[in-house]
Amino acid sequence: MTRTFLGMPATAPAGVGQLRGEESFPAAARRSLADPQLRRNLGHATRTIRAKSAGVIGELPDWQELRSAGSAIKADVLARLPELLEQLEAKVTEAGGVVHWAADANEANRIVTDLVRATGSDRVIKVKSMATQEIGLNEALAEAGIEPVETDLAELIVQLGDDRPSHILVPAIHRNRAEIREIFLRAMPEVDPALTDEPAVLAAAARRYLRQTFLHTKVAVSGANFAVAETGTLAVVESEGNGRMCLTLPETLITVMGVEKVVPTWRDLEVFLQLLPRASTGERMNPYTSMWTGVTPGDGPQAFHLVLLDNGRSAVLADEVGRQALHCIRCSACLNVCPVYERTGGHAYGSVYPGPIGAVLSPQLTGVADNASLPYASSLCGACFDACPVKIDIPELLVHLRAEAVEARRRPTAESVAMAAAAYTMDRPRLYEAAQRAARLSRLAGRRGRGLPPPLNGWTGSRDLPDPPAQTFRDWWAER
Amino acid sequence: MSSRDLVLGRLRAALAEGGQPPVQVPRDYRPEGTLDLDQLVERLTDYRAHVHRVPEAAVADTVAGLLPAGATVVVPPGLPRAWLPSEVTTLTDDGLDNERIAAADAVVTGAAVAVAETGTVVLDGSPDQGRRVLSLLPDRHVCVLRADQVVATVPQALARLSPHRPLTWISGPSATSDIELNRVEGVHGPRNLHVILLP
Amino acid sequence: MRIALFVTCLADTMFPQAAKATVRLLERLGHEVVFPEQQTCCGQMHVNTGYQRDALPLVRRHVRTFDPYDVVVAPSGSCVGSVRHQHATVARRAGDERLAGRAESVAGRTYELSELLVDVLGVTDVGAYYPHRVTYHPTCHSLRMLRVGDRPLRLLREVRGLDLVELPAAEQCCGFGGTFAVKNADTSTAMLADKMRHVLATGADVCTAGDSSCLMHIGGGLARLRTGVRTVHLAEILASTEPSQTADERSRLAVRP
Structure with a gap:
């Protein structure tokens, strides 16, 4: 009995990580809407990326076929998730890696903290990773006396600005160059006081600031974009080279990955490596993609740990309609086309997963009662569905989750009474x-x-x- | 119960209801394309890489022209010596420490594969490409590519690559889109990428 | 052709002119229009707000009402979208596979007005006359649920006297979204503000669309700002002809200063 109970799909625990907002979406949105600078920054950034993305997608005559393949591969992954994970575990182990399983955020944080402690390092360099933000790893490490250094430029801006990320791909999308310059001048040690707000100058400042840290930190923590079950290969897609630094220079590499990131075969990467960059940064290919299988003697980290994270994903998988949210490859295309996101920004969603995908993913990871306003944070305009490179029908999911939210309520509300009365009336033409x-x-x-x-x-x-x-x-x- | 059993048990329970029908993956996207070297050049250049199309005999002179006088160049152990100009100081990787690699003016490598459609070069750690760190720390990366290493599409590239080697896919110099979503070249990786394309 | 009119509760109650125009237009084109009187509401508002169980009897009623007809038309992309993409889902969620099957069958015979005209009846020139500067807002559900594409524009281009001006950022949602406009009123208002700015930038005196709901939203905003720009349903423009205009219509269609 106990075994069965323990084995039931479970949502992500509260009190750890960043999946729940402190207030409802409409309340949080009101504050963002009142910030004209934020709206200008978001409007400018999302317009830019939409145009770039449309341009490079237009170059591919088989974009729709790639979307269909990507969607089907992900559906296949979910249908065979346990066996694919076991296969991945076997292949990574065979190649010299160590696989850990984490049922939730607390367990994942504990595993990573213990692994870092075992190396004796009091600092880790991090590649931008949604999974580690989701579980609040930085907070857990800091509590254990380990300094996490975010190395992605946008994450660095967020970390130095004591801010929260507001976009999956570009966590500092809500900041413009002038604001970034101010943050650097205020919080970046030994920064040149003559710093200008030229993007190239700001990028160079980050390069100088992080270089010694890259060279002298013994442990790195990364996420993963893909993990190939067939070969045990991990892939990280990035732009700046901070990912390469983290994946190459340290002695120990710890990768934290949501269980749904596994793909069955090496060949499947041919689909996602075409979909992801064009949908996310609007590039034909992102500047750098690193792939590694376990440990390569004499090249890169000689200790590799892979942490496979559930943290609510089993609960999402249990919902036959809702599970397609697990197809997500974190490209952010849905954010960039969403008229709601464009006006409210990411903070209003409360979770590390903002925008349309966040509105369907966060409530499923936490249970809909904990994020009940998110499924309503959409006009159901459908732009997200069209933009999604793996064809997640986000409007359908939103409508589905709204029904879940309503049906989970125990007591009638003014709205439910009115809705019932309206339905009663409309089912009787005379009354109508x-x-x-x-x-x-x-x-x-x-x-x-x-x-x-x-x-x-x-x-x-x-x-x-x-x-x-x-x-x-x-x-x-x-x-x- | 171990966490492994717990997670796998939960996932199996989540899938239990109704059984999972097998999913057929439609692969009617283009497996390959027509190779066009000009397209590779155009797309590398579009992402601010510098391309030099020269015969193999001219590689050393081309490399020399890209470097300051008295430059120090890191090279992987299997790099053809004929590609290196005599007037540079060569540091052949025999386990060089990171500081020395980082202090070099440039690195010269070969390549495994290139993708014309995306303007990408892929390194796979073969002897003429070396450890991943070599092509990461110096600020200037000179990559010598033979025409027969170029394929048209991403599927063709993956088919040529081995997942058991550490792979680095490079499309232009290090860049970021983190400031107002505009691509800016030059963050942590090499800020200058030169591709020497041989016939 | 015998065509059943699915009037939609909103057009029936608040915007009968759009429905009347649909009838006049189809009759003028030589078709017979019937109005099944047992119809009320397709249940979209319930479904989109999360009340799928309450929507079930409405879906059942809709399917029962329209099942006998070969061709059904509605002057609303949104309501046709609900019939096509939601009715079977509501039935399946309630475990009623038989209803789901019938709902899919009815959905296959249900058309939004521009689809019916262009695809089923094969006309783009409906003989309309409408001497106004008009901009067209492609409502989200027409555009992305039904994929009506440029059908409405092809119809509008054939209208004599009509000066069609392109709406900037046309594909952006106006911010209505049913109860979204109530639950997230501030965000909805911000979206509407941008839509109105774009409409005003065209210099059009009429903004048209295939959905009374979105037009109610845009028109409500434009009226509050006293812009003088009116919202008129696509069906009304297509139904307008010079000789057939009554005095009442003339005064209604005329642009207010």
Whole structure:
């Protein structure tokens, strides 16, 4: 009995990591919407990336075929996830790596902390990784007296600015060059006080600042974009070379990876290496991709640990509709095309996974009750579905999760009572006609709807409701 | 119960309901394309790599022209000596420490494969390419590529590569899009990438 | 052809002119329009807000009502989208596979107005006359759920007297999204503000679309700002002809100063 219970899919625990916001999406969004600088930064950045991405996607005559293949490979991965993970474990072990399994964030943090401690190092260099942000690894390391140094430029901006990431790919997308310069001047040790806000100058400052750290840190922590079950090969896709530094220079490499990142075969990479860069940074290929299989004698880290992380993924997998959120390859295309994200930014989503994918992934990882406002953080415009390189039907998932959120409620709410009443009325044409007449005659809403009660007055705060017409269509039809 | 059993048990339980039908992966995307060396050159150049198309006999002179006088160059042990100009100081990798590699003016390597469509060169740690660190720390990377190493598409490149070697896919010099999503060259990797393309 | 009109609850109650125009247009083109009176609402608002169980009887009613007809038309991309992409899902979620099958069958015979005209009836010139400067907002569900593509634009280009101007950033959502506009009113308003800015930039006196709901949203914003730009459903433009205009329509269609 106990074994069965323990083996049931579980959501991510609360109190660790960053999957839950402190307030609802509408409340958090209100603050972002009131920040004109933030909206300008986001508008500019997302417009830029949309145009770049559209350009390089247009160069491929088989983009749709690649999307279909990518989607099917991911569906296949999920259908055979346990066996693929066992295969991956065997291959990584065979190649000299050590595989660890982490049921949740706490366990993953403990594993990594213990591994770092065992090396005697009090500092780790990190490649940008969503998984380690999700589990709050930096906080756990710091608590254990180990300094985590983020080496991705945007992560560095976030870390030095004592800020939170707001985008999957470009965590500092909410900062413009002038703000970045100020952060560097304030928080980067030994920075040149004559620093300008030229992007190349800012990048050079980061290069100087991190170089010695790269050369003298013995442990690195990375995430993984892909792990090939067939061969035990890991892949990290990046731009700056900080990834190469972390994956090459230290003596010990610890990679933390969500279980869904496994792909069955070496050949499958041919699909994702075409999809990911074009959908994410809008490049034909990102500057650097590193692939390694276990340990290579005489080249790179001689100790390699792979931590396979569940942290709620089994719960997502258990939902036959919802599981397609696990197809995600973290490209951020859905963020860049989302009209809601473009205006609210990533912080409003509360979780490290913002935007449309966050709105469907975070509530599933935590259980929908803990992120109940996120499935509603979308107008269901569908731009995300079109942009997704692995064809995640995010609108369908949002609608599905809204139903889950409603059906998980124990007590009726004003909304649920109104919805039930509306459905009751609409299923009875006589009552429906009577309601139409009532709406027309009583003008309950007052002039142009301005007197509507909350929450409907949210709508009429900035828009006029038209006056009901003198005659409904069905009355007109009856009189014809 | 070990965490391994716990995680695998949860995943199996999650999949248990209804059984999982096998998934057929449609692979009707292009497996290969028509090779076009000009496309490779154009796309490397588009991402700010410098391309030099010369006959093999001219490699050493070309390399010399890319380096300051008295330059120190790191080379992997299997690099053809004929590619190196006589006027540079050569540091052949026999386990050089990182500081010395980082202090060099340049590194010269061969390549395993290149992809024309994406403007990518791939290194696989063969003797003419060496350890990954060699092509990472110097600020200038000169990569010598033969035309028969170039393929048109990403699927063709993967088919030529071995997953059991450490691979580095390089598409232009180190860059970032982290400031206002504009690509800026020059962060942690080599800020100058020269590709010498042989016939 | 005998065509059943799925009027949609919003057009029936709030925007009957769009539905009346659909009837006039189709009859003018020589088709018979019938109005199954047992219809009420497709349940989209319930589904999109999470109340799939409450939507189930509405789906059942819709399927029962329209199953007898070979061709069904609605002047709404959004409601047709719900019929095509949600009804079977609602039925399956409730474990009613038989209803799901019937829902799919009805969905296969249900068309948004521009789809019906271009694909089924094979016309793009419907003989309309509408002497106004018009910009077209391709609503999200028409664009991305139904993929109506340029069908509405092809229809509009054939309208005599009509000066069609391109809407900048046309594919961006107007921010309506049903209860989204209520639950996330601030974000919705920010989206609407940009949409209105683009509409005003065209200098058009009429903004048209294939959905009364989005037009209600955009029109509500434009009215609040007293811009003088009106929202008019695509069906009304296509139904307009010079000789057939009544005095009432003339005054309604005329641009207010």
